[in-house]
Amino acid sequence: MAALNRIQKIASHLDPPKPHKFKVAVLGAAGGIGQPLSMLLKMSPYISELSLYDVMNTPGVAADVSHMSTAARVKGYLGADQLPAALAGANLVIIPAGVPRKPGMTRDDLFNINAGIVRTLAEGVAAHCPTAWVAIISNPVNSTVPIFAEVLQRAGVLDPKRLFGVTTLDVVRAEAFISEIVGADPRDVSVPVVGGHAGVTILPLLSQARPSLPASMTAEQRKALMTRIQDAGTEVVQAKAGAGSATLSMAYAAARFADSCLRAMGGEGAVAEYAYVRSSAVEGLPYFSSPLRLGRAGVEDILPLGPMDAMESENFEAMKAELLGSIRKGEEFVAKGPAAAAAAK
Ligand SMILES: NC(=O)c1ccc[n+]([C@@H]2O[C@H](COP(=O)([O-])OP(=O)(O)OC[C@H]3O[C@@H](n4cnc5c(N)ncnc54)[C@H](O)[C@@H]3O)[C@@H](O)[C@H]2O)c1
Numbered sequence: 001m002a003a004l005n006r007i008q009k010i011a012s013h014l015d016p017p018k019p020h021k022f023k024v025a026v027l028g029a030a031g032g033i034g035q036p037l038s039m040l041l042k043m044s045p046y047i048s049e050l051s052l053y054d055v056m057n058t059p060g061v062a063a064d065v066s067h068m069s070t071a072a073r074v075k076g077y078l079g080a081d082q083l084p085a086a087l088a089g090a091n092l093v094i095i096p097a098g099v100p101r102k103p104g105m106t107r108d109d110l111f112n113i114n115a116g117i118v119r120t121l122a123e124g125v126a127a128h129c130p131t132a133w134v135a136i137i138s139n140p141v142n143s144t145v146p147i148f149a150e151v152l153q154r155a156g157v158l159d160p161k162r163l164f165g166v167t168t169l170d171v172v173r174a175e176a177f178i179s180e181i182v183g184a185d186p187r188d189v190s191v192p193v194v195g196g197h198a199g200v201t202i203l204p205l206l207s208q209a210r211p212s213l214p215a216s217m218t219a220e221q222r223k224a225l226m227t228r229i230q231d232a233g234t235e236v237v238q239a240k241a242g243a244g245s246a247t248l249s250m251a252y253a254a255a256r257f258a259d260s261c262l263r264a265m266g267g268e269g270a271v272a273e274y275a276y277v278r279s280s281a282v283e284g285l286p287y288f289s290s291p292l293r294l295g296r297a298g299v300e301d302i303l304p305l306g307p308m309d310a311m312e313s314e315n316f317e318a319m320k321a322e323l324l325g326s327i328r329k330g331e332e333f334v335a336k337g338p339a340a341a342a343a344a345k
């Protein structure tokens with residue numbers, strides 16, 4: 001027996017450390033983003049339970065994803081009555097619920113429908129998993145994050161360190177486009193993208209890209225690259241010609257962001273990310289996407305934006321009014337109360 005104990009003890013030292021495992025809820029799981037995101041999350045070693053919630057089609061999506069031979073247990077939840085059970089005990093809630101753009105629309109054109117959806121889901125989180133980390137994908141992100149924060153604040157459960165607008169797709173796009181230009185593996189490219197998530201509020205700091213952009217690139221070429229990153233969502237909306245907006249690249253980006261959150265939550269040390277959070281990084285803008293350091297409790301540090309060249313500084317100044325307008329619009333929507341939510345339905 002003593003020998004067996006000794007062998008077991010040695011074997012336990014040889015075992016690689018097991019990752020912490022968490023319950024993750026996807027709200028809007030049957031949608032264009034929700035389905036591939038659920039599939040990618042089912043492959044995560046950090047997830048013990050995957051809770052798939054939507055107002056339609058979740059039984060089929062959950063049955064399908066549950067047949068993947070990976071460890072996470074999958075449960076589907078359908079309709080508002082089942083939202084409490086979907087959220088109970090969740091550590092991370094990811095929200096791609098809401099309508100996407102069609103050609104000719106701005107993200108802000110989605111406000112009237114998506115503001116009410118996000119508000120309802122925020123009330124659910126406040127009531128059923130108030131300490132969960134929340135990652136909001138639903139557009140317009142520049143307004144939906146302030147809406148969510150206001151609801152949590154009114155319920156007395158807001159911790160801004162755990163509330164994120166997902167801007168990872170902007171970073172992913174910048175990495176992809178730069179890798180094509182410099183001829184590097186995208187995994188070896190790093191580039192900060194800061195600000196918000198709509199048009200001019202998306203600010204890629206190309207001067208900080210690594211590897212650096214070729215010195216031979218003209219100012220016009222750098223400007224065109226910045227504009228391509230800012231308009232990449234519209235590029236997809238136009239290519240899909242009425243069938244929605246980015247879903248597959250967004251699912252990839254959200255799965256990557258979820259992975260960072262779960263690693264930080266599990267205590268794997270400081271994890272570097274970008275996200276749109278409540279912030280005092282930029283005077284006069286209460287929400288801003290910055291480089292972040294994530295730890296067990298959420299945002300541990302909001303890091304400086306670093307140096308900007310003249311083109312970036314000009315864009316930085318130009319975004320401020322639009323971003324503040326979107327933030328105030330979200331805050332006012334909640335301040336006006338349920339009447340505004342009803343009008344938006
Ligand atoms: N942050 C980003 O970078 C980014 C990128 C792409 C898309 N988006 C946004 O993500 C959202 C979803 O896009 P999509 O292409 O998946 O749309 P979609 O229409 O394909 O899917 C949305 C899903 O949300 C569900 N839904 C609607 N109301 C709901 C509610 N009250 N509770 C739960 N689920 C509800 C729908 O039933 C649907 O299954 C859009 O607002 C889009 O603009 C954001």
Ligand SMILES: O=C(O)C[C@H](O)C(=O)O
Binds near residue numbers: 107139233236237
């Ligand atoms: O562009 C959109 O409407 C969806 C999303 O915000 C994106 O950037 O792809």
